Amino acid sequence: MLAEGSLQTEAMPVVEGSGFTAVLQRDLLLAFRHRGDIASPLIFFVIAVTLVPLALSPDPEKLADLAPGIIWVMALLASLLSVEGLFQADFNDGVLEQMVISPQPLYLMVLAKVIVHWLVTGLPLTLTAPLLAMMLYLPATGYAPLLTGLLLGTATFSLIGAIGAALTVALRKGGLLLSLIVMPLYMPVLIFGASSVQRAIEGINVSGPLALMGAILAFAAVVSPLASAGALRISMHG
Amino acid sequence: MWTLFKQWFHKMGSPRWFYYATGRWLPWLGLVTLVCLVTGLIWGLAFAPEDAKQGNSFRIIYIHVPASMLAMAGYYVMAVAGAIGLIWKMKLADMVMKSAAPIGAALTAIGLFTGAIWGKPTWGAYWVWDARITSMLILLFLYLGVMALQYSYRSQDMANKASAILALVGTVNIPIIYKSVDWWFTLHQPATIKFTEASSMHPDMFRPLLLMIVGFYAFYTLVLILNTRVEIIQRERRTRWVGELMGEA
Numbered sequence: 001m002l003a004e005g006s007l008q009t010e011a012m013p014v015v016e017g018s019g020f021t022a023v024l025q026r027d028l029l030l031a032f033r034h035r036g037d038i039a040s041p042l043i044f045f046v047i048a049v050t051l052v053p054l055a056l057s058p059d060p061e062k063l064a065d066l067a068p069g070i071i072w073v074m075a076l077l078a079s080l081l082s083v084e085g086l087f088q089a090d091f092n093d094g095v096l097e098q099m100v101i102s103p104q105p106l107y108l109m110v111l112a113k114v115i116v117h118w119l120v121t122g123l124p125l126t127l128t129a130p131l132l133a134m135m136l137y138l139p140a141t142g143y144a145p146l147l148t149g150l151l152l153g154t155a156t157f158s159l160i161g162a163i164g165a166a167l168t169v170a171l172r173k174g175g176l177l178l179s180l181i182v183m184p185l186y187m188p189v190l191i192f193g194a195s196s197v198q199r200a201i202e203g204i205n206v207s208g209p210l211a212l213m214g215a216i217l218a219f220a221a222v223v224s225p226l227a228s229a230g231a232l233r234i235s236m237h238g
Numbered sequence: 239m240w241t242l243f244k245q246w247f248h249k250m251g252s253p254r255w256f257y258y259a260t261g262r263w264l265p266w267l268g269l270v271t272l273v274c275l276v277t278g279l280i281w282g283l284a285f286a287p288e289d290a291k292q293g294n295s296f297r298i299i300y301i302h303v304p305a306s307m308l309a310m311a312g313y314y315v316m317a318v319a320g321a322i323g324l325i326w327k328m329k330l331a332d333m334v335m336k337s338a339a340p341i342g343a344a345l346t347a348i349g350l351f352t353g354a355i356w357g358k359p360t361w362g363a364y365w366v367w368d369a370r371i372t373s374m375l376i377l378l379f380l381y382l383g384v385m386a387l388q389y390s391y392r393s394q395d396m397a398n399k400a401s402a403i404l405a406l407v408g409t410v411n412i413p414i415i416y417k418s419v420d421w422w423f424t425l426h427q428p429a430t431i432k433f434t435e436a437s438s439m440h441p442d443m444f445r446p447l448l449l450m451i452v453g454f455y456a457f458y459t460l461v462l463i464l465n466t467r468v469e470i471i472q473r474e475r476r477t478r479w480v481g482e483l484m485g486e487a
Contacts (some may be wrong), residue, residue, distance in 0.1 A: 054406065062293050134317075163403075163404075163407055167387060167400045167404060168390075170396070171390055173390075173392065174390075177387065177390055177452075178388055180379075180382065180383050180386050181383035181384075181387055181404055183379070184376050184379040184383065184408075184411075184415070185407065185408070185411050185415075187376060187415060187419075188411070188415055188417075188418035188419075189415045191419065191421070191422040192418060192421075193420045195421075195422060211243065212418075216414065223407075223410065227406075227407050228401055230403055231400060231403050234396055234399040234400055234403070235400075237394070238382065
């Protein structure tokens with residue numbers, strides 16, 4: 001028979017932010033165990049970009065004109081398609097519920113999940129972009145703003161997409177709905193991103209649009225986990 | 239004043255009170271709407287002077303301008319109602335939010351459609367990628383997103399909260415979208431197209447427009463109340479007062 005005192009489990013000290021690192025590590029580990037999931041958005045990106053010359057024309061001049069737009073639109077779509085799974089697996093196996101009821105701030109855990117999502121989709125997309133830019137004959141001056149813009153822009157896409165993913169995670173066919181509600185919110189990033197590359201090609205200073213994209217990213221990083229956490233609570237409890 | 243407002247706020251918490259109160263207002267509101275819209279339309283379409291450059295085609299502004307104004311204002315009505323529903327858990331606010339979305343979307347579509355009709359004789363094309371038109375199109379997408387989310391949840395309570403969050407996120411985004419589209423437009427195309435400025439309008443043209451704007455506001459309120467009343471009856475159908483009301487009718 002146990003002593004009375006030993007029945008009381010010792011209250012675990014709650015360390016603020018330990019949920020953040022735990023989710024970060026877990027999600028990174030999961031991502032590396034499912035390498036195929038990392039590859040899919042990348043392959044989509046490359047195939048979708050390949051479609052454009054097939055549909056339009058292989059003419060280098062035409063393609064060079066369209067290259068910034070094509071790459072940005074396809075990166076947006078690839079990011080959009082991958083964000084659907086952000087909370088899905090955790091929702092299905094109940095991990096999400098544990099996160100919601102845990103004493104750790106949900107805000108930080110959502111932020112950790114978004115960071116990992118960006119590391120396994122946005123970052124690889126950005127790194128693949130120069131290859132595609134070369135295939136589309138993007139002028140050399142466009143590469144630096146393309147890369148910087150995509151670095152900032154895909155992170156914003158992941159953050160905004162998280163809100164949509166959190167809102168639709170409890171729905172059975174959330175994918176199409178997710179794109180519907182998230183795409184209008186992506187538009188400012190697309191505008192600034194694609195036009196900064198265009199400006200660089202035309203020899204105009206690009207620090208303006210890139211700074212604006214940085215500002216949007218900073219703003220989204222503050223607001224999006226808040227909205228996503230609220231949306232997740234609704235999706236869990238109704 | 240403040241206590242009066244608080245009383246009113248508490249009353250608004252009761253859908254039943256709202257239903258009966260608006261039942262008394264509706265005939266008056268309907269009358270105002272009818273008078274403003276009919277006189278405004280006849281005045282604007284038949285008696286206002288012809289535009290020197292655009293001839294008679296400019297007359298579509300009597301529908302285009304008020305519809306577009308309310309399309310914008312309607313989004314804020316929806317978002318504020320959603321916020322009230324989220325924060326104070328007011329049932330009525332949720333119903334207003336759900337009712338406001340399709341009205342706003344319809345007005346945005348009317349604004350875009352009348353703009354396209356107006357654009358053909360004025361600019362020679364139905365569609366121009368002008369900053370304002372593009373932002374209206376994005377506004378329509380935002381409305382459709384809220385509506386799609388609203389209708390895809392089985393539980394009404396989840397649908398309310400989820401679409402309220404989306405409406406609020408959209409509200410935060412609207413200024414960013416508008417600025418970016420504006421910037422995008424000035425970058426891509428020199429401003430060759432100039433909108434007729436409302437302030438420089440001749441008073442004879444402007445007065446019927448003002449009447450139409452008032453009429454559209456009244457119309458919007460009327461339709462919003464009617465939609466909300468239907469929503470109230472639908473959601474409160476299991477309560478006794480609705481049962482009695484339906485038994486009476």
